[in-house]
Amino acid sequence: xxxNFISVTIxxxxxxxxxxxxxxxxxxxxxLHEALVTAVPGIAxxxxxxxxxxxxxxxxxxxDQALVELARNNxxxxxxxxxxxxxxxxxxxxNVLPVIRQVPEVCGIYCATANPVExxxxxxxxxxxxxxxVDGLASKGIEQETDITERKALLRRFGYKL
Numbered sequence: 001x002x003x004n005f006i007s008v009t010i011x012x013x014x015x016x017x018x019x020x021x022x023x024x025x026x027x028x029x030x031x032l033h034e035a036l037v038t039a040v041p042g043i044a045x046x047x048x049x050x051x052x053x054x055x056x057x058x059x060x061x062x063x064d065q066a067l068v069e070l071a072r073n074n075x076x077x078x079x080x081x082x083x084x085x086x087x088x089x090x091x092x093x094x095n096v097l098p099v100i101r102q103v104p105e106v107c108g109i110y111c112a113t114a115n116p117v118e119x120x121x122x123x124x125x126x127x128x129x130x131x132x133x134v135d136g137l138a139s140k141g142i143e144q145e146t147d148i149t150e151r152k153a154l155l156r157r158f159g160y161k162l
């Protein structure tokens with residue numbers, strides 16, 4: 001059986017965060033939706049799930065129509081069975097990852113980022129599977145003392161450190 005490797009670049013505005021993961025059941029859409037709205041009241045998100053049996057549809061939900069459309073289009077482009085994609089606006093993955101991991105059918109998370117993302121896929125005659133992701137850019141150097149100071153200041157500006 002032949003395996004072809006392909007790359008799909010996730011299309012999104014620079015300011016939008018995403019979470020890419022894998023789950024195993026059609027109720028993933030409802031369970032992820034419930035987890036997100038209970039984790040952050042008023043959260044703006046769109047999510048899509050690639051069903052891998054039966055009609056093999058991209059199932060979707062969300063609270064923001066533009067983010068839902070973004071999730072549906074990108075999930076369809078990825079087309080890997082049981083993968084899910086969540087786009088977040090005005091919140092960060094760190095705020096919702098714990099509740100997402102607690103959804104019983106979630107198997108794993110590939111990435112959670114606002115960076116540019118390429119999804120590396122293996123494609124066979126039966127379908128596609130996610131091999132991994134390229135999250136962001138290659139390292140350009142090693143952190144220096146001034147970079148450490150800026151990193152610590154940034155975390156405090158975001159409210160993640162005192």
